[in-house]
Amino acid sequence: MPGNKAVIFKGPGSVAVESTEYPTFELKDGPGVNPANVGRELPHAAILKVVATNICGSDQHMVRGRTTAPTGLALGHEITGEVVETGPGVEYIKQGDLVSVPFNIACGRCRNCKEGKTGVCMNVNPDRPGSAYGYVDMGGWVGGQAEYVLVPYADWNCLKFPDKDQAMDKIRDLAMLSDIFPTGFHGAVSAGVEPGSTVYIAGAGPVGLAAATSAFLLGAAVVIVGDLQKERLEQARSFGCETVDVSQGDPKDQVEQILGEPEVDCAVDAVGFEAHGHGSDAQMERPATVLNTVMDVTRAGGAVGIPGLYVTGDPGAADEAAKVGSLSIRLGLGWAKSLAFTTGQCPVMRYNRKLMMAILHDRVQIAKNVNATVIPLDQAPEGYADFDKGAARKYVLDPHGMIS
CATH class of the missing domain: 3.40.50.720 (NAD(P)-binding Rossmann-like Domain)
Incomplete structure (x- = not known):
């Protein structure tokens, strides 16, 4: 089993890249994890090798100390990755697939999900409707500014890119599908x-x-x-x-x-x-x-x-x-x-496939327009500091050096 590193909130004004646990198909106790979610079995999940994971302004609110986020929280909700393992309940997403992950965690089964309101899923956060990776009061799902991350309800949440080579050619643009686009x-x-x-x-x-x-x-x-x-x-x-x-x-x-x-x-x-x-x-x-x-x-x-x-x-x-x-x-x-x-939260799944097609067929250049800037995972603290000063950039973390 490989190791794992993640961007960890250390307190107001501070983040660090630290060794952390490799994902398993069970939600374990940790900083910010809702007690009612501890021990939750996740046979419907997939483990992703993270290809791109972005720093978001929403992350900055936590890092500035403007929320009740606990220290030790693994950050990051903008995830694009390659599937390396699936649980026994995953039917359609396969090992090797390159996927975009909506920042909203959604079950696909509740009334709101069935109505397309995936930003306010009823089943993933015991405190209130709606959830996200690595975010305060969102159920405690581990963040994706990491080398590896777990994605629950993978068949529902993962948007598979139709051609991996084509996707990697446009990965800076496609990395924006998880949230900001x-x-x-x-x-x-x-x-x-x-x-x-x-x-x-x-x-x-x-x-x-x-x-x-x-x-x-x-x-x-x-x-x-x-x-x-x-x-x-x-x-x-x-x-x-x-x-x-x-x-x-x-x-x-x-x-x-x-x-x-x-x-x-x-x-x-x-x-x-x-x-x-x-x-x-x-x-x-x-x-x-x-x-x-x-x-x-x-x-x-x-x-x-x-x-x-x-x-x-x-x-x-x-x-x-x-x-x-x-x-x-x-x-x-x-x-x-x-x-x-x-x-409220954007219901990402309502739009992400359509926007993917616009990117793949050269109808939009979102990475250019937001000045997407790729940096290694280890430089995340510098990226946070620069972004906090108002840099006109969207920082994309590249944990495995896969982005050319």
Whole structure:
């Protein structure tokens, strides 16, 4: 049996690559594992040799100490890998298959899964609907920023690439299917982006850039991306986006300069709960700023997609209300404008096969647009530190040196 190494959360501001247990077909006790999940038998699971596993902004929230994540947690929920072993209950996924793994863990059997709501599966997290690998309060499934990882309900969760050689040629793009590309696409779809739409996307991090890419794929006429980081705004402009530097003032004024009117058809919040203010407040944390802005800039009767992460527990919040996820949202404005809102985890499986086909047939260059940057697993701490400073990159970890 081979060894295993994984990226481990050591406490606020610190991660390390450490030796860890090789996966088995049983969920064992460990940091963050729900007691009701300990000892859970997993004959339906597969063990993957990880080919690519990405650093996500959601991981950064934990590493910054902005969640209740326990120390010792193995991180990582964006997984692409080669199947090396399957449990006796796996029928269709085979050893040697190269697969993408949705970050949502889903059973495929419950009511929500059968309705396509795989982000809120009822059977994988005893605390609440919905689960993910290597994430706080998500049931304790071991993270995939590792050399090897276990994927439960493999026949249901694994998206097999039809041709391994073709997939490896496009692995940087295909690595985005586990989370940020479907998440960005979900934000754009939820916002009602269609041919000819004008779109405002708050946040030029990887999810925001994926949402912008998705808006173009859906036929948007104009995509405007707002952010504080000049390097990230430059990355957005590199593939045709208009940009708004929110440190310069109210995004609505800059939207009007671009479009000739202060509103767009659709808006996406790709920032989440660590939002900062605008203009003179740009260096201050203002967790409701983006939610209120996207309501303000969206036309009456429009829609807002909210793939940005919001949490129920934020020990680092600036006030007591925000510590439990209670924010000063201008709901009256949204009501008065008859806006539609969609929140929550992206149900990755709803989109990942379609987006895979778009990648394989050269309809989109998501890796280029998010500036996918491959580094060895051992350099994960440096990747986390660089990403935390606002680097306009999507770091892809390559545990086995398989990405050319």
